[in-house]
């Protein structure tokens with residue numbers, strides 16, 4: 001037992017986790033067609049490697065990783081690529097993304113697996129395997145795991161495995177730890193070797209005693225020392241900066257990365273994907289998704305990426321009054337634009353919603369500066385001030401008040417007695433600031449090009465003037481007739 | 493009482509003289525405010541504000557000859573920043589300038605282009621490539637969407653194509669729920 005620390009703020013929303021943990025993880029049935037966005041990660045995306053009409057095997061790359069900051073995407077089952085086309089993405093905007101549509105042949109035939117002997121392999125080979133195996137952060141940010149694991153020149157002494165899973169309704173990491181702890185511990189060994197961390201700690205919220213017990217048993221049997229640490233249940237204890245604070249007492253600096261305080265952090269589902277990609281040689285083609293909320297049989301499913309959300313949700317039997325689906329949890333998730341969008345690497349949970357389950361919030365009232373949001377904010381911010389600045393479009397002030405340290409956890413929204421959609425204002429302000437930065441770059445480039453053009457035009461004018469002057473009477477006469485021209489050429 | 497008045501008047505006179513001297517001694521070439529304003533303007537050089545380009549408009553604002561709300565491509569976001577910089581009230585875009593349009597790029601229909609170079613001469617940021625009698629092309633990454641190349645084209649082969657919203661440039665909108673007054 002280590003001494004634990006605490007972060008400021010946090011809330012205790014109703015958990016709603018119990019209903020989806022009664023049954024073990026089930027294998028989701030094969031969907032009628034799989035819609036696989038080529039980009040399911042943060043970073044660059046490679047060109048498609050398949051054509052319409054091509055047959056593919058399960059695990060065959062659909063798009064390779066493009067450069068270092070990227071990850072590959074693979075066919076989740078065997079079948080035929082029936083189209084490469086734009087499809088609504090599981091994204092708050094509902095905008096279109098380039099997807100490979102796969103008609104399964106029902107055989108689910110794999111490409112050849114090539115396990116990697118990572119203990120004896122060059123770390124670069126292991127990192128390449130993660131990138132080409134499409135492993136990304138499954139806690140939500142889908143950051144390429146190889147980029148995080150390679151360390152980027154900063155020595156890391158502590159490896160934290162995030163089994164916090166603090167948001168209500170979501171239980172996919174809990175079930176994964178209960179059922180696949182030995183595999184997760186193998187993944188931890190791989191990441192420990194890559195990062196060179198001396199200390200390895202698995203943080204799990206103490207509302208998951210079964211997961212803690214399973215992980216303790218598996219990690220106790222591991223070849224390296226791995227501590228399993230139950231942490232107090234308090235949303236958002238699974239936030240990266242919050243978990244690091246609780247376990248190590250270290251504060252990740254404002255706008256900084258955990259590596260700056262010698263820590264690197266991976267989510268348990270990511271670690272499991274690491275194990276499969278490296279030790280089994282299986283690229284990432286599926287994940288565990290919680291299907292819960294307004295359904296008859298809430299449960300976790302091992303689900304192929306690309307499965308339409310509606311087909312997955314149907315397995316849990318949505319109640320008749322279901323009016324939509326939320327991807328993620330009720331605090332940080334977003335309503336899906338339709339149930340035709342596919343499950344992607346970032347999909348940890350699908351919640352069927354209904355008016356009874358998530359009643360429309362009452363209309364917002366003015367801020368009464370009660371300060372409850374500041375008490376609840378786990379990032380130590382002053383949400384009411386940020387709200388005030390964002391609302392007034394005072395972006396410079398919002399940035400000065402650490403807007404970018406806001407993790408959009410929704411604690412402030414949750415406690416606000418005036419029901420102000422605070423996080424929406426922060427998301428808006430962050431977007432505006434990013435747009436401004438981009439526009440400034442474009443404007444600076446345009447200014448430089450315009451100034452250069454003016455300089456060039458001035459110079460041309462001067463040159464023309466000089467030429468005219470040299471032709472003026474009194475100056476040396478330029479050859480004008482063909483004969484004169486020929487003469488002058490001979491003279492040269 | 494009298495001494496008080498003399499002292500205050502004396503201080504005022506000395507400070508006034510100092511300020512006057514400083515104004516002459518430390519005069520800077522080029523108004524720094526103009527540069528600050530120019531940094532905010534979008535550098536489209538479109539002239540929709542009624543001036544010959546972004547820099548001339550910046551000069552006019554700095555001299556108090558023009559209002560801050562005359563730049564359609566900059567939109568309300570830039571008016572807010574100008575208001576902030578100059579310490580004046582925000583005001584909506586002026587009625588006598590054009591409505592802001594979605595940001596667009598010029599595209600030349602290469603099958604119609606006769607290679608006359610007139611658009612190249614019009615483009616303020618050298619975003620059009622081509623030579624006499626060769627077809628021309630717009631460098632998309634450099635085009636500011638100013639539309640200055642449209643009028644000179646004798647065969648009307650340049651179109652403005654709005655930049656589409658996609659997953660890369662999508663941003664959260666201003667919250668739709670307006671605050672109800674209590």
Ligand code: SF4
Nearest residue numbers: 367369370371373416
């Ligand atoms: S909780 Fe709501 S009402 Fe209270 S200070 Fe924060 S924003 Fe204002």
Ligand code: SF4
Nearest residue numbers: 377406407409410412
């Ligand atoms: S959403 Fe942002 S401001 Fe609100 S409590 Fe969370 S971190 Fe703080």
Ligand code: SF4
Nearest residue numbers: 615635636638639641
């Ligand atoms: S190509 Fe046309 S619209 Fe684009 S910057 Fe040049 S003149 Fe303006």
